[in-house]
Amino acid sequence: MLYLFRCSAVAIIYFCFLTGPADAAEVTTTHKNLTLNGRLMTAEGKSLKDGVVLLTHGTLAHNRMELIETLQKGLKERGLTSLAISLSLGLTKRTGMYDCKVPHRHRHEDALDEIGIWLNWLKAQGAGDIVLMGHSRGGNQTAWFAAERAPSEVKRVVLLAPATWNAERRVAGFKRSHKQPLQPVLDKAKKLVAAGKGDQMLKKIGVLYCPGTDVSAKSFVSYYKNEPRFHSPNHLSKIKVPVLVIAGAEDKVVRGLPKLVKPLADGKKVSLKVIAEAGHFFLDFFAEDVADAVAEFVAP
Template identity: 50%
Template structure:
């Protein structure tokens, strides 16, 4: 093919690809600086959407990440339905954190860090021109989204979705710690309090264990943020403090937080708190249950742009 004709041919191919490919979903790695760390996320612009269109910001659960099956499943369905999404990793005080948390790494993060990091990501979306954000959190991430709704504020956030959000009970917390870590929670809390009171909250407690990481090292302040008796760790306790429209979604066969529906039901009285139960769904809402969740989210968001 002569050079000039070849150039025209390639130009036509390029234009066709541009015209027909520009509407495809676009996923991009997202990074946001925070306290000397790089926060990690994935921003997906759905087919036919602009980056400034409304977004579902999705937060994972305990020590998890944005590509765990639950989060990836929700992201895929949201994209198929034409909704932009931003899935994020909590840093857990680590730079560029990806994948599940490595229990060999000492824990320095605090439960409430999620509120500040959500704010950083909302500011990131604001710089893209986004005006409407639905905050969606799963499991402990759902409880942290509830904490955000009860204690923080941001113009972009229009509604909250709490998917199988964590509940808290002091007796269950003690029993769970004993089962996982083989020691009395009260003893470790006392040691952590002593360190924190002495201004040594950043000091590591060797082998204290935290959450799903038995035998791990953890700072006193980190330990207290997760285990110090605190009703604000309990999603239903936070719900009356939230002013935004809030949808709590429970799994009918959830064995991880089996009490969330019963504890939420008295609060879902036709005001800003709604409750939906997905029959037969377990805690992780895998496969077709992700479709059920997005059905509920879509209805909750409405069709306004």
């Protein structure tokens, strides 16, 4: 199908609609000279004024990955409008998985800024109550944003298999993935950042899931510094609105999440839903279970 491209502006936020099916639109906004991509799926008979779920994906992923697409469809079937965003990771109009061969200049905290940009976009469109939702690393970034920056329009937060963290696992994970000890590289990167040379590239060091790739000093420090806020449960007590944490009982990526969250879950301010047999990506019918849990959580 040929889609008609049209652009309009609201205040200082510029966005474009790729008009296709009435219930789905590709939308964009801008931030730091970058074009950010989002996909807005509107529930039948609803508009943004009726509320929206803002979805953020996980590490180096995008808004058309299987889990996010399935969730958007599932939420729509349950009468919930959603906006799934693709974090730029420092690239304009980024689509698809991040190519590991592309030098890494992005930072973990950049996502918080972009979540805020999209919230402003939604407010400019007249959106009603907003639910923040994120998966994996995006779950941590969502929790971090909700704890420190969430405006009054955010009424609820859903964290889907949100990332956890501890210092020892950070060290072991880097050595396992990148075949070298973390501390010497981190020390070098920190010195460069302190000297105002954070943009300098560390050649063939590797970062996250990308072994042997080039990464800037400030990007490396962002992902590997000693930062307790990488541990999503640490944010739960600081989020002022109700929070739902959804865990997969067979999650082999974010291990032990139910055990970490259960002591904090009172069923009112913080709720925990464990989906039996589900893995980290909630494939197949498990995404339907997630959509059910979200719909129940946000119901009036």
